[in-house]
Amino acid sequence: MSVHIQNITTALKATFNGTQPDMEIDNVSIDSRSLQNNYGTLFFALGGQNRDGHQFITALIAKGVVNFVVNHIPNETLGKANFFVVPDTLKALQDFAVYYRGLYSFPVIGITGSNGKTIVKEWLNYVLSPDYNIIRSPRSYNSQVGVALSVIGINEHHDLGIFEAGISTTGEMQKLEPIIRPDIGILTHIGPAHDEGFASQNQKIAEKLQLFTHVKTLILQNNAAVNALLPESAHTFTWGFDDASADVNIAKKLHNGGTTLTIHYRGDFEVQVPFTDAASVENAISCILLMLHLDYSPETITDRIGGLYPVELRLQVKNGINGCTLIDDSYSSDYQSLKIALDFLEQHKTHQKKTVILSDVFQSGFDTQVLYAKVARLLAGHNISQVIGIGETISRELAEFPNFYGYTTTTDFLTHYRANAFEDETVLIKGARSFRFDEIVVFLEEKTHETVLEINLNSVIHNLNFYKSRLKPTTKIMVMVKAFGYGAGSYEIAKALSHQKVDYLGVAFADEGIALRNAGITTPIIVMNPESTAFAAMAAYNLEPEIYSAKELRSFIAMAQQKNLSNYPIHIKLDTGMHRLGFQQNQISELIDLLRNNNLVSVKSIFTHLSASDDVQFRDFTLEQVNKFEAWSGQLMSDLHIQPLRHVLNTSGIYNYPEAQYDMVRLGIGLYGVGNDATERKSLQTVGTLKTIILQIKEVPAGDSVGYSRRFMADKPVHIATLPIGYADGIPRAWGNGKGFVTINGQKATILGSICMDMLMVDVTGIDCKEGDTAIIFGESPTVVEMAEVLGTIPYEILTSISQRVKRVFFKE
Numbered sequence: 001m002s003v004h005i006q007n008i009t010t011a012l013k014a015t016f017n018g019t020q021p022d023m024e025i026d027n028v029s030i031d032s033r034s035l036q037n038n039y040g041t042l043f044f045a046l047g048g049q050n051r052d053g054h055q056f057i058t059a060l061i062a063k064g065v066v067n068f069v070v071n072h073i074p075n076e077t078l079g080k081a082n083f084f085v086v087p088d089t090l091k092a093l094q095d096f097a098v099y100y101r102g103l104y105s106f107p108v109i110g111i112t113g114s115n116g117k118t119i120v121k122e123w124l125n126y127v128l129s130p131d132y133n134i135i136r137s138p139r140s141y142n143s144q145v146g147v148a149l150s151v152i153g154i155n156e157h158h159d160l161g162i163f164e165a166g167i168s169t170t171g172e173m174q175k176l177e178p179i180i181r182p183d184i185g186i187l188t189h190i191g192p193a194h195d196e197g198f199a200s201q202n203q204k205i206a207e208k209l210q211l212f213t214h215v216k217t218l219i220l221q222n223n224a225a226v227n228a229l230l231p232e233s234a235h236t237f238t239w240g241f242d243d244a245s246a247d248v249n250i251a252k253k254l255h256n257g258g259t260t261l262t263i264h265y266r267g268d269f270e271v272q273v274p275f276t277d278a279a280s281v282e283n284a285i286s287c288i289l290l291m292l293h294l295d296y297s298p299e300t301i302t303d304r305i306g307g308l309y310p311v312e313l314r315l316q317v318k319n320g321i322n323g324c325t326l327i328d329d330s331y332s333s334d335y336q337s338l339k340i341a342l343d344f345l346e347q348h349k350t351h352q353k354k355t356v357i358l359s360d361v362f363q364s365g366f367d368t369q370v371l372y373a374k375v376a377r378l379l380a381g382h383n384i385s386q387v388i389g390i391g392e393t394i395s396r397e398l399a400e401f402p403n404f405y406g407y408t409t410t411t412d413f414l415t416h417y418r419a420n421a422f423e424d425e426t427v428l429i430k431g432a433r434s435f436r437f438d439e440i441v442v443f444l445e446e447k448t449h450e451t452v453l454e455i456n457l458n459s460v461i462h463n464l465n466f467y468k469s470r471l472k473p474t475t476k477i478m479v480m481v482k483a484f485g486y487g488a489g490s491y492e493i494a495k496a497l498s499h500q501k502v503d504y505l506g507v508a509f510a511d512e513g514i515a516l517r518n519a520g521i522t523t524p525i526i527v528m529n530p531e532s533t534a535f536a537a538m539a540a541y542n543l544e545p546e547i548y549s550a551k552e553l554r555s556f557i558a559m560a561q562q563k564n565l566s567n568y569p570i571h572i573k574l575d576t577g578m579h580r581l582g583f584q585q586n587q588i589s590e591l592i593d594l595l596r597n598n599n600l601v602s603v604k605s606i607f608t609h610l611s612a613s614d615d616v617q618f619r620d621f622t623l624e625q626v627n628k629f630e631a632w633s634g635q636l637m638s639d640l641h642i643q644p645l646r647h648v649l650n651t652s653g654i655y656n657y658p659e660a661q662y663d664m665v666r667l668g669i670g671l672y673g674v675g676n677d678a679t680e681r682k683s684l685q686t687v688g689t690l691k692t693i694i695l696q697i698k699e700v701p702a703g704d705s706v707g708y709s710r711r712f713m714a715d716k717p718v719h720i721a722t723l724p725i726g727y728a729d730g731i732p733r734a735w736g737n738g739k740g741f742v743t744i745n746g747q748k749a750t751i752l753g754s755i756c757m758d759m760l761m762v763d764v765t766g767i768d769c770k771e772g773d774t775a776i777i778f779g780e781s782p783t784v785v786e787m788a789e790v791l792g793t794i795p796y797e798i799l800t801s802i803s804q805r806v807k808r809v810f811f812k813e
């Protein structure tokens with residue numbers, strides 16, 4: 001927009017009093033909080049019940065706003081800005097909109113009715129947007145103020161307008177009609193909504209019909225009550241169900257998941273509407289009539305109507321994970337609605353940190369670079385801390401934007417982004433429908449009623465401190481976060497530990513380390529099973545390899561040479577009896593030869609791994625491993641004249657062989673609350689609690705069976721509860737059929753029959769519980785240790801088998 005202020009004075013019939021009589025305005029605002037207020041803003045000081053726009057003028061002048069529409073000039077501001085003085089600022093806003101609407105002559109669709117206005121508008125936008133550059137009312141901006149603001153959004157790129165008008169009492173539509181000035185009218189369902197503002201149903205209908213005073217065509221359902229109120233001259237295009245007197249006669253047939261409409265209009269054709277409720281079907285018919293009016297072919301109509309989707313009427317504020325607040329706007333992504341959403345974000349933010357997840361922006365009529373430059377200015381103007389762009393265009397166009405992270409697809413984002421990288425921030429999720437941002441909302445929404453693995457970060461720290469207390473204060477600690485932190489979430493654990501004294505993190509593969517680096521973890525990281533294909537990436541991400549063979553070392557050195565690295569830290573693994581990875585005794589001299597006088601790499605540590613530190617019956621074997629380690633590492637140190645860190649102990653090693661702690665230990669399972677020894681366990685706190693809810697409770701009579709293959713037969717009537725968790729979530733199938741149990745309201749409920757892929761059934765006979773109650777799969781009871789014992793496995797396997805589809809929820813007191 002670009003409007004000279006002289007034209008404003010005329011349009012508003014205002015008295016001008018100002019300092020800069022020769023300038024243009026390029027946007028309009030009524031919200032003093034909007035971060036879009038700037039030099040080019042025309043600010044309307046509207047009165048309100050609690051706030052009066054005039055109060056904010058001084059502050060807005062300080063922000064650089066120059067032009068104000070007021071009903072009086074506040075004392076202290078006289079001579080400091082341009083004022084357009086009018087008797088009524090709301091009327092002035094409407095007058096401005098009428099003037100502005102008059103500058104454009106493309107077709108405009110006006111929609112009113114009691115229900116369905118916003119849905120019809122959004123759906124029309126969906127079915128027509130392949131062919132038009134549409135300006136439409138944002139959300140449900142259909143009031144005296146909203147309609148004016150909607151129309152003011154028009155610019156020279158648009159070639160079709162769709163605006164809705166809502167009224168609550170008489171006299172209102174008269175004001176809205178000249179602002180919208182529709183060429184085509186749509187009357188949606190007329191129901192009892194908002195009747196209190198009117199003397200009668202007829203008065204309400206008559207008032208609404210005023211929107212259509214100047215339309216060339218009015219689309220509506222054939223209805224005697226409405227027809228009686230239409231002027232004789234009205235040019236209508238009507239529809240009806242099994243109504244031969246309507247222009248378009250429609251037969252409807254409901255079926256599972258949708259409605260088939262047979263449209264009789266210049267021949268018959270069928271349209272599938274993906275809804276069954278009467279309101280949605282009527283709204284879809286309004287769209288079909290409009291498409292018929294615009295001469296769309298039956299094929300196109302069928303195709304586009306088949307794609308209609310449920311419309312969210314408001315920006316939704318939701319509780320997110322980790323104390324985040326989410327603003328869900330996962331249905332559209334155009335410049336106009338982005339502006340609104342950013343203002344909404346400003347008003348609803350509950351945290352300092354503001355993140356925007358934004359898809360490609362669709363705004364036809366603009367050159368891509370110009371459009372994204374505007375988007376970038378908008379984001380910068382709102383002080384957005386972080387922008388996550390999803391889509392090829394936005395990833396490319398905003399690549400230079402500060403704190404911008406680009407992903408080409410939503411799936412790409414969902415697979416690479418750790419949900420818990422979001423914390424205590426307000427997140428606006430705004431994307432066009434085709435990007436399926438609703439999946440991101442699901443991903444980030446706080447889940448209170450479903451299967452979660454709850455991770456208590458306080459317990460993690462407690463457990464760390466327990467092992468620390470058994471070590472010398474100088475002994476360094478490496479925390480193993482391989483396999484997603486034993487299933488608990490590697491990034492979150494690493495982050496929780498970043499304020500504790502942890503010297504190293506250990507991961508199995510390079511990509512786990514890269515993910516930690518991407519999440520901002522700076523602690524040194526050792527990669528235990530480095531593959532030579534990942535060496536270059538490791539160097540790029542500052543990840544240190546475990547070196548277990550001469551061949552591996554040679555290839556790492558070759559990479560270091562190629563990349564001009566020097567003294568790159570490496571960690572030498574000795575195989576003292578585990579016989580997994582590591583140098584054996586007869587390979588040590590070759591190792592020494594390779595390392596002697598080599599300054600491409602530097603031995604940061606030497607270590608070995610114990611095979612049986614948890615089992616005292618192998619004490620002699622273990623001590624022999626330690627002795628070998630002492631001898632071999634000693635040889636390396638003296639021959640190479642190096643003083644690296646040495647480390648041997650894992651969790652049960654720390655507990656059983658503290659004398660072998662050397663310079664560092666490698667703490668794994670104990671951190672996650674599982675000790676291998678009963679007394680050790682008493683000192684630990686439970687970290688992970690796997691929970692779900694009761695989906696359904698039912699009674700099973702004697703003689704009936706439960707589940708697949710009828711593995712449970714009721715010999716007496718039982719009450720059973722079905723839980724939405726199964727072997728695909730990582731619950732071993734062997735835990736079913738009476739072996740395992742869950743805890744519901746403090747009581748044991750035995751698992752009946754075979755565990756299914758996504759569900760299992762438990763016996764709740766005699767347990768006081770109801771649908772929706774929580775069931776604990778493991779945690780305090782049963783513990784993973786108990787489960788492992790019954791199943792003949794180890795807790796490690798149970799913890800790391802919990803599927804990644806189970807959401808991890810972290811808490812700290």
Ligand SMILES: *Cc1c(COP(=O)(O)O)cnc(C)c1O
Pocket residue numbers: 480482528609649650651652666667668669670
């Ligand atoms: C996994 C692992 C550890 C940690 O073992 P826990 O028994 O879980 O404490 C230590 N060192 C190495 C080499 C490992 O692979």
